[in-house]
Amino acid sequence: MATIKDVAKLAGVSASTASRALHDSNMISEATKERVRKAMAELDYSPNYAAQNLVNRKTNTVGIVLPVRENQDSLGNNPFFMQIIQGISSICSENDYMVSLATGRSNEELQKNVQTLIRSGNIDKLIFLYSKKGDPIFDYVKQQKVSCVVVGQAYDALTDHIQYVDNNNFQAGYDAAVFLGQKGYHNIVYAYTDLEELVQAERYEGYQSYIKQQGLRDHHLGLSRVDNRANLEKLQSFLAKNPEIEAFIACDDIQAIRLQRLFKEADIANNRYALLGFNNSLITEIANPSLTSVDIFPQELGEEAANLLLKKILQESQTLIIPHQIIERESTASIK
Template identity: 75%
Template sequence: MATIKDVAKLAGVSASTASRALHDSSMISEATKERVRQAMAELDYSPNYSARNLVNRQTNTVGIVLPVRESQDSLGNNPFFMQIIQGISSICSENNYMVSLASGRSNEELKKNIETLIRSGNIRKIIFLYSKKGDPVFQYVKKQQNVTCVVVGEAYEKSGSNIRYVDNNNIQAGQDAGDFLIAKGYREIVFASTDMAELVQAQRYQGYCQSLSALGLKEENLTLSRVDAQGNIRRLQKFLAAYPNVQAFVACDDIMAIRLQRLFKETDRSAAGYAIIGFNNSWVAEIASPALTSVNIFPYELGEKAANLLLKPLKKETEPVIIPHQIVERESTPIRAE
C-alpha cells in the first residue's frame, strides 16, 4: 500500500510538501499540488483519515442538521432536503469529506444528537438546513469552541468569523409568486403554510402580502398540519366554507401544494378548480395532477454553496450569499377565465 512518502518521491517533493498539497495549503503552488495529485492517482493512494483524526482530534466529516419534525417521514419524503444534501455531498466528496446527518423529533433529541457529533465524533464543521429565531439547537452549536457553521436560511443574527449564511431572497420569491397569480387574473389568493415560526415560510408569506397589498387585495393564511391528515380535511372544509370565493393558493412549498391537491379530491373538489403555485420545483411538481407551477430556488446549488462556504477559509463579517430563484410554469396556474 502506497504511503505519503511514496507519493512525495514520485512527485519529486518532500513528504511535508506532499502532505500540505494534500490538504490544499495556500503555501503550495497549484503546479506542485497538481503533481502530487497525479502521483496519488498513479499510486492509487488514499489518505489515512482515521489515523490523522486521532492525532489532530479532528474529523473529515461535515455535520448536516435537519429541522425538527413531528415525523421523520416528513423529512425523508421531502425532495428539497434530498436535493440540498446531494449538493452538499458533491462538494464534500470533492474535498475528501464525508457527511453525517443529525435529526430529531424534538429540540432536546436533536440537541443530544448534535452533542454526540461534536463531542464523540469531533465534528467541527456543521451545516444547518433551516433558520429559526430563538432556536436552542443553533444557540448550543454557536457557543461551541472551534466549531464553524453555515446556515441555509435567513441571517437573523450577524455573520461572524464562525457563522455564514446562504439563502434565497424568499420575500421577493413570495412577492413574485403573488404577482404571477395576479397577472393570470386571480384576485382571491390564499397563502398555505405549516409553521410560520420557520423564517422561510414567514418571509414567503411577507412577500405574498406585499404583492396583494399593492393592489389593495386582502391576504389570508391557511395553516395545515404536516402529519394530521384527517384534521387537515376539517381545516380545509371550514376554511373554504368561510371563504367560498377563493381562487388560488400560494403554497409554502411543493409538498404543501401536493397536500392541497389531495385534500381537494378528498373533499370532493377538483384540484383544477384552484390555481396553485409552490416552491422548490422538486420532482413531485412535474408528476402532480395537474402538474405544479413552482418557484425554483435551486436547492442543489444552495447545498453546493453552503459546503463551499464551510470548507474554505472564512472572512469576517461577510454578507449572506443569495441564490436566485425562477418561476417554472406548468398546468396548475392557467389564465383565469372571466
C-alpha cells in the same frame, strides 16, 4: 494498497514532504506538490483520514443539521432536502470531506445529536438547513468553536464564524402573488405549516405585501404536516366560510401536494383552484395537474453553502443570495 511512503518514493521526496504536500502546506513548493499529486494519482492512493483524525483530534466531516420533524420520514421523502444535501455532498467530495446528518423528532433530540457530532465526532464544520427564531440548537452551536453556514435567513446579530446562503424569500412570495394576480386571481390563500420557520414567514410577508398593495383580503391557512384528518376538516371549514377563494400559494411543493390530495378527498375538481408551490422539486411535474412552482435552486444552495464553509469564500456580506424563477405548469391556468 499504496502508502504515503510509496507516494514519496515515486515522487522522489521524503515521506514527511509528501505528507506536507498532501495537506497543502505553504512550506512545500507548488512544483513538489504537483509531483506528489501525480504520484498519488498513478498509485491510486487514498489518504487514511481516520488515522489522521485520531492523531489530530479533527475530522474531515461536515455536519448537516436538518430541521425538527415529528415524522422523520417527511424529511427523507422531501426532494428539497435531498437536492440540498446532494449539492453539499458534491462540494465536500471534491474537497475530500464526508458528510454526517443530525436529525431529531424534538428540539431536545436534535440538540443531543448535534452535541454528539461536535464532541464525540470532533466535527467543527456545520451546515444548518433551516433558520428559526429562538432555535435552541442554533443558539448552542453559536457558543461552540465551530464554523457554521446557515441555509436560510439571518435573524439575529451576525456572528463572525457564521455565514448564510439564502433566496430572497420575501421577493419570491411577492412574485408568486403577482404571477397569480396577472392570471386574474384576486382571492388568494397562503397555506403554511409553521410560520416560526423563517422561510415560510418571509414568503408569507411577500404575499401580504402584494395583497396590501392591491387592496385585497389577506387569506392564510395553517395545516399540519402529519394529521390529514384534521387538515381535511380545517380545509372544508375554511372554504365554506370563504367561498370566494380562487387560488392557493403553498409554502412549498410538499404543502402543494398535500392540498391536491385534500382537494381529492373533499371531492373538489383538481382544476377548481389555482395552485402554486416553492422549490420546483421533482414531484411538481408528476403532480395532477402538474404544479407551477418557484424554483429556488436547492442544489445550488447546497453547493454554495459548502463552498462558503470549506473554501472560505470572501464576500462583502455574510449572506449570499441565490436567485429564484417561477416555472409555470398546468396548475395555474388563467381565469377564462
